[in-house]
Amino acid sequence: MRLPRFFEKKRGERRTGSQVWASAGEAAFYAALLVAGLVFGGLLVSGVAVPEWRLNHDFLPARGVVLAKGLQRRSVADSPGVVHTTWAPVVRLRFPVDGVTSTAWSRPSAAAVTPDRETALARLGGLPEVGEEIPCWYDPEAPDTVVLKRGYNWAMWLLTLLLPGALVAFGGSGLLRSVRAWGKSEERRAAAVGLPEKLAPLGQTPAETPGFPGVPACDDLVNSPGTILSYRLPIESPESWALLGFGLFALAWNAVLVVLAVGAGLDLMGGRIDWLLFGLLVPFAVVGIGGVVVFIRGLILATSVGPTQVEVSNHPLRPGRSYEVLVAQGGSGMLRSLELFLELEEQATFRQGTDTRTERAVVWSQLIKQWREVELSPAARFEAEATVRLPERAMHSFHSEHNVVSWRFVVRGVPDRWPAFCRVFPVVVFPAEAAARAGRPAVEEMAG
């Protein structure tokens, strides 16, 4: 018997053998998750959910007389030599069961159990006094089990359903995918995209243009008419994302800082000074203030320049053809220069250990037009048109799950008093050969 091999050649002519182990390993991993989810869920249901459900449905009501009050101590040996003790206030009740008088200590609710004896003692005072008659519920199958309260712990039910449910869903869908893919070549799997692939957790294949495999759909780029030319292109500003990131960081950091500061303030008012907490507050405050400053500076920079707008005479673009492009810049003040580029960028997403990384490379860039000493006025925005011609043998836009080749117009400006800015406007370029070879327009021009 030949054992499957782990490593094989990737390209050219080769035998493959690792697929057996890969499929078996993947199936075993997902099966383990599924089993873990089922076992964990079963334990939670049988150990926690079912008793609580019985308590609310099967336990019979009765009126009991309080005979005594006390603390229930429960000691559990966590590890050799370490004993974990909990305390709970309980009452001893006398209550009728099928005409016969029964006595039993009440079973404490989970919320009443505490590791602190003093707290339990304090809670004991909140229980009914001796001789008082109170409502209670007892288990008809074991009348010495009696409770003073009923109800559901919804947080526990959510935990019961959520965690095992996630494990079962993830493991089950993964196992289904593995079983469906068992013994199939990668071509056969790719040719038959079905339910298992749709359940894939990382399946992020973008929408593509019908008839043009790998070419991204451009519906979102042609749904906004321009003021002068046919289409106004949506902006994809990396600065906006960075600004949002700084804002969220500043918000989260300062929220933690406020919580710490309130705690320190309460200590101070109570006459206690926690020097460790105060020592931590200083660097926390410095970082928090720094985050706010960086965010406000970015916000001022983003809003001081004014909006940039790019319009194009036609879309999608095709190699070898010329297009009119309008650049409009709002705001006020002086721009030392304003440049319009057409760029081709490659983007590759890959895994490095447990991280997912994305690398970008600009592989073609053409300066379409440059304007110098641009005076911006709030009353009328700066507007200028330029003509761009795509190379005859330009690569078309391409988008697969992990690899992207994208075209975009890039506007770079250098304000007189502010740092330079860069704004990106994606476009889609179709293959040139497609229309010529087919003898028909591959995709109808969306405007003329």
Place this chain on the structure above:
Amino acid sequence: MTRNHDRGRSQPQVDMFFDHADRRYQPHDRLAVRYEMSGLGQDEVRALEHSIVWYTEGKGEEDLGVHSFQRITDEALLPPATMVGSFGTDLPASPLSYEGVIVKIRWCVRVRIFFVGGRDFVSEHVFDVGTIPPAQRVASRAVAVAEA
């Protein structure tokens, strides 16, 4: 073409003949290939798959797109009864073959032979779709002024 010299086993070989000797095609062209299998030895074949696919290479994870796929399980069409085969397809409009810096797109014809023991052997033959020139990383932002 790469060969795998694996001691103790048969050394399958698939010779592929394209209808364009230079293996260059344009979108929507008809692609036709003929192949000959040899070196299968005593290994029994249980299935054969023909496919025409594109895949990505480079820094990113590999993506695969299948344009045409056919699985043959009829014994009369499998070795040893039949050692040659042919198939073809009309190529799509995209994606075009691309030699980028960190993203590359390649087209290939694959013949995969499944043996009874559970192993398989795949033979891959690359061809080009379109005539996109290789890309180069742009060192500086401004390359050329398009208009005077």
